[in-house]
Amino acid sequence: MIRFLTAGESHGKALTTIIEGFPSNLIITTDYLNFHLKRRQAGYGRGLRMQIETDTVEILSGVRFQKTLGSPISLLIKNKDWENWIEKMSPEKKNNKVEKITIPRPGHADLVGISKYNFDDIRNSIERSSARETAARVAAGTIARRLLEEFGISIGSFVESIGGVYPKENFRENLFGNSLPKNFKGWDLSEKSDKSEVRVLDKDHEEKIINKIKQAKKKGDTLGGTFYAVATGVPVGLGSFVHYDTKLDAEIAQSIMSINAVKAVSIGTGFEAAEKFGSESHDEIIMDKELLIRRTNRAGGIEGGISTGMPIIVRGAMKPIATLMSPIESVDLKTMKAVDARRERSDFVAVPACAVIAESMLAWSIAKYLLLKFGGDSIEESIENFRNYSGKLYKRIKKNFSR
Numbered sequence: 001m002i003r004f005l006t007a008g009e010s011h012g013k014a015l016t017t018i019i020e021g022f023p024s025n026l027i028i029t030t031d032y033l034n035f036h037l038k039r040r041q042a043g044y045g046r047g048l049r050m051q052i053e054t055d056t057v058e059i060l061s062g063v064r065f066q067k068t069l070g071s072p073i074s075l076l077i078k079n080k081d082w083e084n085w086i087e088k089m090s091p092e093k094k095n096n097k098v099e100k101i102t103i104p105r106p107g108h109a110d111l112v113g114i115s116k117y118n119f120d121d122i123r124n125s126i127e128r129s130s131a132r133e134t135a136a137r138v139a140a141g142t143i144a145r146r147l148l149e150e151f152g153i154s155i156g157s158f159v160e161s162i163g164g165v166y167p168k169e170n171f172r173e174n175l176f177g178n179s180l181p182k183n184f185k186g187w188d189l190s191e192k193s194d195k196s197e198v199r200v201l202d203k204d205h206e207e208k209i210i211n212k213i214k215q216a217k218k219k220g221d222t223l224g225g226t227f228y229a230v231a232t233g234v235p236v237g238l239g240s241f242v243h244y245d246t247k248l249d250a251e252i253a254q255s256i257m258s259i260n261a262v263k264a265v266s267i268g269t270g271f272e273a274a275e276k277f278g279s280e281s282h283d284e285i286i287m288d289k290e291l292l293i294r295r296t297n298r299a300g301g302i303e304g305g306i307s308t309g310m311p312i313i314v315r316g317a318m319k320p321i322a323t324l325m326s327p328i329e330s331v332d333l334k335t336m337k338a339v340d341a342r343r344e345r346s347d348f349v350a351v352p353a354c355a356v357i358a359e360s361m362l363a364w365s366i367a368k369y370l371l372l373k374f375g376g377d378s379i380e381e382s383i384e385n386f387r388n389y390s391g392k393l394y395k396r397i398k399k400n401f402s403r
C-alpha cells in the first residue's frame, strides 16, 4: 500500500514529503516534478507570494540515476522567503518582539486551530492549515502520475466555473455522453486549460471570469468555483464493493475533499443524477467488437466502488478564499471586542490551482488502488501483472459465461 506524509509550515524553512511503497525502476526526474509544481502556482487572482516564489524540488532519497529504488522517496521544497521569516518562525528560542496574531478570520482554520491546540497566537494555527502544504502533495501526486503513465493512465483537469460564471458550451455532454474522441486522454484537458489564465476551456468564458475576478478584487472580496478532474485509461476492476473503505469512489472523494477549501465532491453526474429518471441516469452496456463498453459515462467511470474502464470524472467545489481585503466581522481575542477580521497577504481566487492539486490527489488515489491490484516490487513486474490481466479480461468473461 502506498502512502505519503508531508511536513512543513507555510513560512517555515521547507516542506518535505516522504513517499513509501512505489516499485523500483520507475523513471522520475526533478524537471518532471518541477513542471507540475509550477502548474500549481499559476492562475489569475493569486497573491503576491506565487509571483515571488517558484517552487523547485530536491530529491533527497529513494531515487538513483533518475530511477526509483523501491525505498522511501523523500522530497524537499524550500520556502524561498524563509530568510524573511526566520525571526517569526524560528524553531529555536522565542523572540518576544514578534507580535501575536489575535484576530481570527471567519472561514479559515484560525479559531478552531487555537481552540483545539491551546495556542495563544493564531500564527501557530495558520502555518499548517495554509494550503501551502498542497505543494508537497502535488510533488507526491506527481510521482503517482508518473507511475500511472506507465499503465497508459492519463489525468487532467479544468475549471468549470468561478464565482458562478459557467461556460456557454455544454462540455458536460461530451464528458458524460461518452462522445469524447477515441484517442482522448485526460491530459488533453490540462494541455488546453493550462493555456488559459483561469484554466478554462474557452476564451469567451475566460474573459467573463477575469471580469468577475476584477470586480471581486475591486470590492476587496474573493471567489470560489467548480472544477473537473478526469482520468482516462483506468482499467476495469480497481477498488471493491466488499468494504466501505475499499471503494474507489469513496477513496477519491476523501482525497479531493481533503484539499483546502473544497466543500463538495461528486463522481459522474453526481447531484444531477438525483433529479433524473433511472433511464436517464445509467449507462447502457453494449458490445464494441471484442469489448463490453458503455453507451454513456454518467457514472463517471465507477460502479459499486469499482472502476468500469470508462474515464473517471470527478467534480469539486471550492469555497471563496477566507482572507478578505474588505473583511467581515470577527472578535479580537485579546480584548474580546468586535473588530474587522484580519487581512494578510492572500489569494483572491485559487480555483485554477485547486484543480491542479485535484489532479495530483486523483492520481494518488488511482495509483494506490492500481498497485493494490497489480503492484510488484519493480515497475516491470507490475506492468507484467497488468498486461496479464487486461489482455485476458474479455476472454475470461466469455469463457465463464459460456460454460
Ligand SMILES: Cc1cc2nc3c(=O)[nH]c(=O)nc-3n(C[C@H](O)[C@H](O)[C@H](O)COP(=O)(O)O)c2cc1C
Binding pocket: 047, 107, 108, 109, 129, 130, 131, 134, 259, 260, 261, 262, 319, 321, 322, 323, 345, 346, 347, 348, 350, 353, 354, 357
Ligand atoms: C491552492 C489554494 C490556495 C489557497 N490560498 C488561500 C489564501 O491565500 N488565503 C486564504 O485565506 N485561504 C486560502 N486557501 C484556502 C484555505 O487554505 C482554507 O480555506 C483553510 O485551510 C480552511 O480550510 P477549509 O476551507 O477546508 O475549511 C487556499 C486553498 C487552496 C486550495
